[in-house]
Amino acid sequence: MKNFDITIPTRIIFGRDTEKQIGELVKEYGFHKVLIHYGGGSVKQSGLLDRVKASLHEAGICCTELGGVQANPELGMVRKGIQLCLEEQVDLILAVGGGSVIDSAKAIGDGAGNPETDVWKYFQKEAVPVKHIPVAVILTLAASGSEMSQSAVITNEESGLKRGFNSWTHQPLFSICNPELTYTVSKFQTGCGTVDIMMHTLERYFGWTKDSALTDRIAEGLLKSVIEAGRIADQNPEDYEARATLMWAGSLSHNGLTGLGREYLMQIHQLEHELSGMYPRIAHGAGLSALFASWARFVCPAAVDRFAQYAVRVWNVEMNFENPMATALAGIQATESFFQSLGMPVSLQELDVEPSKFEEMAEKCTNFGTRTLAGIRKLDKKEMIEIYQMAYLR
Numbered sequence: 001m002k003n004f005d006i007t008i009p010t011r012i013i014f015g016r017d018t019e020k021q022i023g024e025l026v027k028e029y030g031f032h033k034v035l036i037h038y039g040g041g042s043v044k045q046s047g048l049l050d051r052v053k054a055s056l057h058e059a060g061i062c063c064t065e066l067g068g069v070q071a072n073p074e075l076g077m078v079r080k081g082i083q084l085c086l087e088e089q090v091d092l093i094l095a096v097g098g099g100s101v102i103d104s105a106k107a108i109g110d111g112a113g114n115p116e117t118d119v120w121k122y123f124q125k126e127a128v129p130v131k132h133i134p135v136a137v138i139l140t141l142a143a144s145g146s147e148m149s150q151s152a153v154i155t156n157e158e159s160g161l162k163r164g165f166n167s168w169t170h171q172p173l174f175s176i177c178n179p180e181l182t183y184t185v186s187k188f189q190t191g192c193g194t195v196d197i198m199m200h201t202l203e204r205y206f207g208w209t210k211d212s213a214l215t216d217r218i219a220e221g222l223l224k225s226v227i228e229a230g231r232i233a234d235q236n237p238e239d240y241e242a243r244a245t246l247m248w249a250g251s252l253s254h255n256g257l258t259g260l261g262r263e264y265l266m267q268i269h270q271l272e273h274e275l276s277g278m279y280p281r282i283a284h285g286a287g288l289s290a291l292f293a294s295w296a297r298f299v300c301p302a303a304v305d306r307f308a309q310y311a312v313r314v315w316n317v318e319m320n321f322e323n324p325m326a327t328a329l330a331g332i333q334a335t336e337s338f339f340q341s342l343g344m345p346v347s348l349q350e351l352d353v354e355p356s357k358f359e360e361m362a363e364k365c366t367n368f369g370t371r372t373l374a375g376i377r378k379l380d381k382k383e384m385i386e387i388y389q390m391a392y393l394r
Contacts, residue, residue: 002262011173032091033089036063037069043140048096070280071283072276072277074280090133092133103144109133113169122167129169135172136173136174137175139247143285144250152166161277191234195339195342196250196285203266204219205219206264215260225249286351292335298377299377306376308325308331311328311330317331
């Protein structure tokens, strides 16, 4: 097991009706002016936005709001939020939504906390934020784990680049997680969320450090729980226990716990960022689903025993000691079949991606020739294109 250093200071307020506490929580922390940040019309139609504003008002907290965050959140919205925070002297950003809203709020917090620096420089890794406006969360979608992580991903709609970075400034102060708020999430988005949760753990699990037995068991247990809960939520959207499992698993899958002691780089996430950066209509979870099996089959020969262990422990595949590769491939197939059962795509053809774009996506993924992707098998531009092609021809 590799050395590690972990602090997870986000306070989690979990369970039914917890969003009703928002006013008192903000007051408890001593904030005075809140920017409520949200996405489309669902928070309005459900009445959640009105309940949040009423709770803040009752606690004597002033607020302003900025809605309209899209899936694959954009830099233009971030810039708008930064300006609003500075004009209104906001001291807390409240993200009401899923990962896109939360990531947008984190970027706004970076930009408004350091107005002398162009916020995109942080995502280009040309600067590091030293201050921030804190972010709090009311979670409405179990998927990204952004409610308990230091990561944020933003798309620059002018360049088509989708970039992310980790920072202590992104750690939410507190997150309110009521599984009932996810009851109205569509079947498709529930599937996308289930995939994203699994991928955050799988990409840590398939890192290149072997001696991490306890972390492996934590990851395997989380994956088995998500598979079970994902099946139930797909058929019964208002099953509280299934929704609660997905919501809590989403937080745990991306707060560092399932990768402790391991070295990893999320290759599939990097490949997918170029996909949805070029095609913003592609949901992140759907892009991950379309890429996973092809990536896994491509890198599997470099870690056959690892993939076989995954197949046996997570999917209950019987170990073929004479042919471990057969076991490994059975686990990959089981994962792909599960994604399909949730209505998720398993090829780039299903997403109407043009093969002529593969070279450009790979070039961007290498940061224009300045990097390769480390992993159990290192990926350069040629190999990235190969994976895109495999995912297209599925």
